[in-house]
Amino acid sequence: MPVGNAHHATRRRRFVSASAGSYSSQGKAELSSHAYQLLGDDEPAAVEVERPDSTSPYLFVADHYGNRIPRKLGKLGLRDADLQRHIAWDVGVSGMAEEFARRFDATLVKQRYSRLVIDCNRPLDSATSIPEVSEATEIPGNCGLRFEEVEARQREIFAPYHDTIGTIIDRRQAAGQPTILLALHTFTPVYHGEKRPWHIGLLYNRDARLANVFLKLLAEDETLCLGDNQPYTVDDYSDYTIPVHGEGRQIPHLLFELRHDMVEIESDQYRWAHRLAGSLERALEHSPELAR
């Protein structure tokens, strides 16, 4: 079921669309049209795309790929060690995402800035879009923000990232090219003191097509502890990428989570990607209708 438009319009009241502003080709806002600019001209754009013209049905996206903080924000009042923790990004997702995309010669869309600057998998009216507290850590640099500071994070990071994903999927659909959307994440092994047993989480909401195929294939490996909608589920209030780009366009999709203690070492990120890529390959053989 597609995301309802009326519902969506109210939830996106703070959203600043890229098309309403003025953007350079890198997705950076132009200073002339906005008084407050977050990213310096020498800082990287929020979004980076690998293999934009791939014809693989798989499209990989990584909302929490990076942990950069725009220079203007200092360290958000945090210690360096906090910026390496899961509160700042998805630990270990980078190598896994790159290896998956390389294996399938597929497009990968990466978001380089920390989820603490703005969480690209949250609706903009969510309290955790720009969190003042993450798990038990206060984020001083996110407290008492002025409207233009919030707007700049939306305009320079969130909007270009999601506009890029939307443009890629629209272009593929216009060309008759199938798209299977995989949003790649990692999760912390302990959250609020609770240990999580799952190695892998397969998360979805209204459309379980892809999840059911992967759950069946991955279950053949009895050493894996699979989370069917664990440790979270996908919903319209705490997710953005899957509801908007997957459900909204009615393409097969999945939010794929790996427990991050298994991929803290770079070589393990590649190893797990290889191990799991076999199931992605077989999914296309078992269910070719997914790629139609």
Ligand SMILES: [Zn+2]
């Ligand atoms: Zn994540």
